[in-house]
Amino acid sequence: MRVLLIGLLGLLMAACATGEVMTTEGEGLAYRLAGGDGVTVTIFNEPELTGDYRIDELGALELPLAGAVKAAGLTTEELQTEIRQAYLGRYLQDPRVRVEVSNPRPIYVLGEVSRPGEYEYGESLTVMQAVAKAGGFTYRANRSVFYVLHHGGDEEKKYKLTPTTMLQPGDTIRIVQRFF
Template sequence: MHQFLRFLALLGGLSLLSSSPAYAEANAQYRLASGDVIRISVFGESELSIDEIRLTDAGTLSYPFIGEVRANGRTARELEQILTTKLKGDYLVDPRVTVRILKYREFFISGEVKSPGGYPYQPGLTLRRAVALAGGLTERASENRISIIRDKDPNRKPQKATLDTELEPGDTITIDQGFF
């Protein structure tokens, strides 16, 4: 029974975290890109609402009556404004559009981890937690030789990282071997 109560407390803490102002602020600044999955709702217009759509490799989506819409590099709020503007007048008098991010694009981890590959990004994810998702470090891994390539970096230049580095969607992490 005691473990069950601890579990409920943990769930309550997680829901508080996801509704915290810091979480909301990070989500408001999040820039959409290829691989993100979103929901578009138009109040009172079920035929214009999309429960789940993954952005294309170009960061676009196909929307009824409008066609292809570029979401890449925009926040959910900016996409709401674009859709509202395009729907207003020709289709609806006063459209109320909301865009919600359902799934963030993956980050990738390779090198000296037990299960390298792509994993779903979660807001607030640190490299330490990413390593745990990848099954932990191998016995040859170096905690001092970690590099990260940010998806948003047009030069794709590796940066030095630590286990406390906060990750972003699309990041590519490489953990090198240590020399003994």
């Protein structure tokens, strides 16, 4: 048992030392809304205010009566609070609001794949699944590392390619060429 614990500790330390640790199960990553996301806003007992909306490129959500509500950078729970505040007192006494992401931003797959391009994001999408959507690797592809530019980021990050590496909506992944 002790040898097993020491071995696991060594593996954990090695993973942290590489600086290439990307979550493999999506833990700790709260989905942050951004321009282009589609959301379903439900205001209970208010069918005329309930509907599907798209966050504009400036990060705002245009709602009936309430007008523009800042949505970019917020989680769905935080947006629920903002929408509640927009309606509270002015139009509704006690609005009960629910927000769900109905149409997340697409992902982009570039580089050494058969069909580079834009692809629909699906819940719990892994890098390997994104590569499969793009027709698989070319024969020149480096199958051990890839690069990600996260939505809203300004710098690509290099990660080790594993079957369980998760993507976020709006990510751009780039599969590079191997050198040998």
